[in-house]
Amino acid sequence: MARGTEHGTHRTWPSARQAAGRLGARLAPVPRELPLERALGGVLAEDVRALVGLPAFDAAAMDGYAVTGPGPWVLVGSQLAGAPESCAVLHPGEAVEIATGARVPKGAESVLPYELAESGGGRVAGEIEPGRHVRWAGEETAPGETVLSRGSAVGPAALGLAASLGHETLPVLLPGVSVVVTGDEVTTGGIPGEGRVRDAIGPMLPGLVERAGGRVERIRHLSDDRGALAEAVADGDADVVAVCGSSSKGPADHLRSVLAELDAEVVVDGVACRPGHPQLLARVGNTAVVGLPGNPGAALVAVLTLLVPLLSALTGRPDPTRETARLPLRGAVSPHPVDTRLVAVRLEEGAAVPVGHDRPGSLRGAALADAYAVLPPAWDGGDVEIVRLP
Ligand SMILES: Nc1nc2c(c(=O)[nH]1)N[C@H]1C(S)=C(S)[C@@H](COP(=O)(O)OP(=O)(O)OC[C@H]3O[C@@H](n4cnc5c(N)ncnc54)[C@H](O)[C@@H]3O)O[C@H]1N2
Numbered sequence: 001m002a003r004g005t006e007h008g009t010h011r012t013w014p015s016a017r018q019a020a021g022r023l024g025a026r027l028a029p030v031p032r033e034l035p036l037e038r039a040l041g042g043v044l045a046e047d048v049r050a051l052v053g054l055p056a057f058d059a060a061a062m063d064g065y066a067v068t069g070p071g072p073w074v075l076v077g078s079q080l081a082g083a084p085e086s087c088a089v090l091h092p093g094e095a096v097e098i099a100t101g102a103r104v105p106k107g108a109e110s111v112l113p114y115e116l117a118e119s120g121g122g123r124v125a126g127e128i129e130p131g132r133h134v135r136w137a138g139e140e141t142a143p144g145e146t147v148l149s150r151g152s153a154v155g156p157a158a159l160g161l162a163a164s165l166g167h168e169t170l171p172v173l174l175p176g177v178s179v180v181v182t183g184d185e186v187t188t189g190g191i192p193g194e195g196r197v198r199d200a201i202g203p204m205l206p207g208l209v210e211r212a213g214g215r216v217e218r219i220r221h222l223s224d225d226r227g228a229l230a231e232a233v234a235d236g237d238a239d240v241v242a243v244c245g246s247s248s249k250g251p252a253d254h255l256r257s258v259l260a261e262l263d264a265e266v267v268v269d270g271v272a273c274r275p276g277h278p279q280l281l282a283r284v285g286n287t288a289v290v291g292l293p294g295n296p297g298a299a300l301v302a303v304l305t306l307l308v309p310l311l312s313a314l315t316g317r318p319d320p321t322r323e324t325a326r327l328p329l330r331g332a333v334s335p336h337p338v339d340t341r342l343v344a345v346r347l348e349e350g351a352a353v354p355v356g357h358d359r360p361g362s363l364r365g366a367a368l369a370d371a372y373a374v375l376p377p378a379w380d381g382g383d384v385e386i387v388r389l390p
């Protein structure tokens, strides 16, 4: 699965993706009990049960009158939602004017909506259907019932449901990613000065990570300092450390030596793809370390090759960028003789159309594109695999 290149022993692009998935399946992220507002996008680490029934009490489903026994009924009170109880027990022949969501008195048989009622002189009349227009306690969900299963994704509706069932927090798998952006020349604001460059990878990562089921917890910017990089990579709190830059073999590229010093298991050391060949994947204890090339376009390809499959496997979800259907490629492209090439494309009328501007140092093509088309080594012009951009 690996082959020698001028850069050493690189894995093939498909094998690198698989290796990232296998590492993710091997590492167990620690479940976290997160407040509801932070649990969005996670995967449930345990079943979620109803702490209260739904509804929690017998409630009116319409504005009108709670009644019992045969009509007409004598009005004995009124009940708004959330207001103190005005009538504890309703007796046959009695009615309470009631608002939607208000607790119906004990003994009430049904609610007669205003539209169907005739009222006046302290009395109400109308046709009722026994049991209608009351949301009976527990009829939707019984207390203690399992409503969401372990392994399911937490979407916005799940958060609302959990709140209505009495939960403050949810137990989720949501791998935390610590991002380390390296480079003396990299700046974080304004127009970069002579010889400097604005960080283009830090702003791109949170959205990509979130899409793959993780969360960027921290972004640090480091100069090309070996000691600081070693400290950041050894961060035991993160499930994943993503190091941007420092992936190549220049005098300021310390990642490989730092990993050796930390006795890391190096899983992928270079990938036979363009762009993005210096990418790297390693394990330090229970933390995965992903080395993203400094060139932003190459970093994005490395995210799709290593980081997204890793995060997906950590939470047991399918890789959201994978497409099963292959598409014809419409436009001029030049495959690489021995490496896989990823070309930024728009998806138009069942074909992949190159958008250009996809050199390793640029994100312009990726920002215009829907996806990357994957050209295998020495591509013969057949239909191509598609990797969706989030
Ligand atoms: N002798 C070799 N040199 C290089 C090789 C090689 O195989 N042999 N590979 C080239 C390729 S391909 C890439 S990609 C880069 C990878 O370099 P690093 O990951 O070590 O990154 P740097 O050297 O720090 O930076 C490369 C390039 O990207 C700019 N950069 C860095 N960080 C950012 C950022 N956060 N946002 C925007 N731009 C960034 C940096 O200024 C450089 O221009 O190595 C080649 N060299």
Ligand code: MOO
Binding pocket: 273, 274, 275, 276, 277, 278, 293, 295, 297, 298, 299, 360, 361
């Ligand atoms: O392959 Mo590099 O990763 O050209 O930018």
